[in-house]
Amino acid sequence: MIQALEATNLGKRYGKDWALRDCTLKLPIGRVAGLVGPNGAGKTTLLHLAMGLLEPSTGSVQVLGIAPRQNSSTILPRIGFVAQERPLYRTFSVKDMLTVGQKLNPHWDMDLALERLANLSIPLNRTTGKLSGGQQAQVALVMALAKRPEMLILDEPIANLDPLARYEFQQTLMDAVAQGGLTVLFSSHLIADLDRICDYLIILSASRVQVASDVESLLKTHKRLIGPRERKASVARTHAILQERSSERQSNLLIRLNGPVLDPAWEVQEASLEDIILAYLALKSAVPFSVQHKDTQEVAS
């Protein structure tokens, strides 16, 4: 089955330093996937590899079943991309930017672009350098959408935006998704909005993939346990403990389930997506066991 994104042992090295390493993951078509991780975790590297802006040092990456670096002319018309800091030609007017898109993309939808910009009240004759950050982000997004892509790749699209601009950006994005046929992969270090926006989650940290999973199954398989501290060892035997906060007697554990919690001494609570993400991001060592493979199987079936 063709995946929106499939990476196999993908790695990128600059000299001795690995920007991304042993990255193996699958993103099914039709998902809205969030790519989270601390700064320098390799998010931009992964997205640039997917866009063919970078050449892998090891392994391979395929987007919509196509290796982007070798087949840029086939794959580029099918992916919309908004790079970090949302680069635009600052001396160009908004209209000029749209003409750039029109001249360089075979499926360009000028009506769609004009309608969206009109809805957002962005003046067409203003130079992009004079737009607000939020408006620049919207112009960049509209340019990516007017390509009529099958997939959208966004690198930190809402970073440095005020809350309202962030919300409006997400509105435009979700509205485009609602029209169907679009896979989205976006990186973000803001995790607060993720449970509203994405249904798939990829966590990169320490240049490796920690999680690549459907959000629903992530929530099902991660719970918070509250109970007597002396019984912690029995939990650790079956389940993976991601996070632990203990007082003298009581333990508060965030675990990844590996079967039901049988001991009635433990109170089982739902864990929020934010809690789960934070727990993974805080992990210093390797993940207790891999989260990604099983979940992608579940989702694919």
Place this chain on the structure above:
Amino acid sequence: MDTEKPVIEFYLDQRSGVSPYMQLVQQVKHALRLGYLKEGDQLPTMRMVVSRLAINPNTVFKAYRELEYEGLVESRPGQGTFVRKTLADASLASHGELRQGLIKWLQEAEAAGLDEESIAALFVSTFQQFHKREEIA
């Protein structure tokens, strides 16, 4: 986009810890229980909810599907999602009177010097005790 005012306006509470999907389900049920939503009412279209809330369309889809499973709404292809069954029963008629009683009680509580938090705490603990007693009985 729809110009008509929707019968229900969803909102999301980011800090509630409840998943967005569950919040949508609960808000529809709440409106059904209080009689704000009646049989035959059309729920806002997915597109409308998505662009109002900047929410993943799959979440709205999942919430509507859940409501459909529970038999509360039905989706008519090409038309939209409609309320099939209301959760408000005969007791709805007595809501007004009960509300009056509650307001009166709240005024008394305020007069007795309780602040908002104390009132809420008093209500919740009494409510829980009351239910526990019922369970035992």
Place this chain on the structure above:
Amino acid sequence: MIWVTWRQHRLEALVAGIILATLVLSLLVTGVDMLSTYQSTGLARCVTPQVVCGELEGNFISQFSASVSLLSIALSSLPLLAGMFIGAPLVARELEQRTYRLIWTQSITRVRWLGTKLLLLFGVSLLAFIVLTILASWWSGPWNAVIPWSTYDIRGIVLPAYALFALALGVVAGVLVRKSVPAIGITIVVFLLLRLAIAFLLRPYFLPPLSYTSSVDNPGPPLSTDWTIHVGTIDRYGHELSDSQIGQICPQLKGNGSASAFSAFRNCEHAQGFHSLSFYQPIDRFWLFQSLEAAIFLLLAIALLAPAIWLVSKKIT
């Protein structure tokens, strides 16, 4: 992509247009002036060396040397300007402003992107320089009848070749250092070094210079239409002498510039059997030299562009 290139470079095009118009106008005005002087003074009719012609030539040169050197400097600096302001920022600006992430992720391959830009910018620049060089050739016509090699750098076919080389150099520098300002710096340094090295070290020896040994009684070439590369004095055994050596042997001129001292000095030289030895390139080699030099710069331009295209398409990110 043609539109995009135009939109991105229209400011440069405007500035280049203004410079071009100013130059064309100056060339026309001084050209007409020079031509009419050349014809009205009778210099045009001087085919054989006559005394009167020598005087006419001297007057003509002193009348127009200022404007000729000024316009020559202007014309020969244009290739470098093109390299600095069109070539160097071409890729570097996209890299430093990160807009390459925007433009290289539209539905166009990098090779086509760069290819179109290079073709258009190089094509238009080439056209402009061809116009300039044709005009400059006409303009310098009267001057060339007197001292033709002095305008070698600004007419004929070398000027467009310099321009293409400077552009290619700018592009490569931009690709390598990824920042406009350092790329401009590198373009200036490398262009001047190469251009001057070829003009002063290589060009005089494209072909072995002709030599002529003359004595006081027997003057001969080089003529003013030849390019004199070196003139020295040799003794009767054919060894070249330095000025101080000559001064030791024939000290008549020391501290005394009178006509009698000069003729005494000449007599001494004659008695010693001194001769003057000249090395020069004759005028009939002019176009051969132009072709050789243009070919060198064109080959250099191609040698620079090929790796630039390869770097952009495969390596740069």
